[in-house]
Amino acid sequence: MARADQSIGCMTILLSSDALPRAGFDELREAVQRRALGGLELTVGAGQAHGVNPSLCPILQNEHLSCVPGEAGVRWIQPSAECSLPMLVVWAGAASQIGAGLLLRRPEPDVPGTTAYIHGTDSDEAREAARWAASRATFTSWEVAPSNYDPDLLDEVLAITFPYLAHVRLLGGGPEPEEGVAGEVMMRLALKGYTGTIALAPSSPKYEEDWARWLLKKRGWGCGTAADKAARRESIQVKEEA
Amino acid sequence: MSVTESQDPKVLDVRPIPPRQKHPTIFATFDALNVGDSFVLVNDHDPVPLRYQFQFERPGQVAWEYLEQGPELWRVRISRLAA
Numbered sequence: 001m002a003r004a005d006q007s008i009g010c011m012t013i014l015l016s017s018d019a020l021p022r023a024g025f026d027e028l029r030e031a032v033q034r035r036a037l038g039g040l041e042l043t044v045g046a047g048q049a050h051g052v053n054p055s056l057c058p059i060l061q062n063e064h065l066s067c068v069p070g071e072a073g074v075r076w077i078q079p080s081a082e083c084s085l086p087m088l089v090v091w092a093g094a095a096s097q098i099g100a101g102l103l104l105r106r107p108e109p110d111v112p113g114t115t116a117y118i119h120g121t122d123s124d125e126a127r128e129a130a131r132w133a134a135s136r137a138t139f140t141s142w143e144v145a146p147s148n149y150d151p152d153l154l155d156e157v158l159a160i161t162f163p164y165l166a167h168v169r170l171l172g173g174g175p176e177p178e179e180g181v182a183g184e185v186m187m188r189l190a191l192k193g194y195t196g197t198i199a200l201a202p203s204s205p206k207y208e209e210d211w212a213r214w215l216l217k218k219r220g221w222g223c224g225t226a227a228d229k230a231a232r233r234e235s236i237q238v239k240e241e242a
Numbered sequence: 243m244s245v246t247e248s249q250d251p252k253v254l255d256v257r258p259i260p261p262r263q264k265h266p267t268i269f270a271t272f273d274a275l276n277v278g279d280s281f282v283l284v285n286d287h288d289p290v291p292l293r294y295q296f297q298f299e300r301p302g303q304v305a306w307e308y309l310e311q312g313p314e315l316w317r318v319r320i321s322r323l324a325a
Binding site: 010011013035036170173174175176177182183184186187190191193194195198200225226 | 253254256258259261271281315
């Protein structure tokens, strides 16, 4: 079934393979489909269990990973920060063949195709990424994590990079503790009319079990009304105990 | 009007948001809208209780239009009718 968010330039939620590092590729696709997500952000070259590598023959790779509307296609490939330039070029070719983009941890002018340069919630990083994207006619990717989250900088960073922003790496949402950044970031992106992709990823490997349970076993993602009621009950209980 | 024909690109997908942050985020997004503006709420279940909460806490200010009703996703256009 073709989904509306894939047929128009509409905010699309992806799953990062970082959330299920022990999952094979089919299991990643299953998780995406269970949660009606728009596809995958695939981290490569970091010992993940999905086993996707650039030596797959192009035809097989295309069948394996391609972005078929309504299926769990790969939208972005994320090589590790240590990936060499020659390997980045190889991955760029693989990404291009399947209609995906390549996420870069450093500016590399010799990497062809659709790329997005990752920056954090930091004004200087955002300016550097925006300059890069403007000069290369390509994109930026904002990585928001509890560790680099500064609520005072959200609007500033978004204002700097928004014309180039194609992908957000949202670390710390979903099953992780309530202090996460997800609500503030999603609200700002919505009000800006963001139409790119957002990958859900863990903020730390210590949450691996929580993500696996949340993605592969739990039925719902959690109801705000039920959470409000639970919070009120806790509040009443605390007052009674006091 | 279907979602694919919409001219309004504001979309708030609350699935990545931890449950206790969901309603505050939705209300904060609504309160930031100008009168006449709207956003599309995306959720993994029918947000009926949220609708009642809007009717109670923002009486006369909200229009609620289902764009998609399951079984996997619910999309609701929430419009601000008055301040």
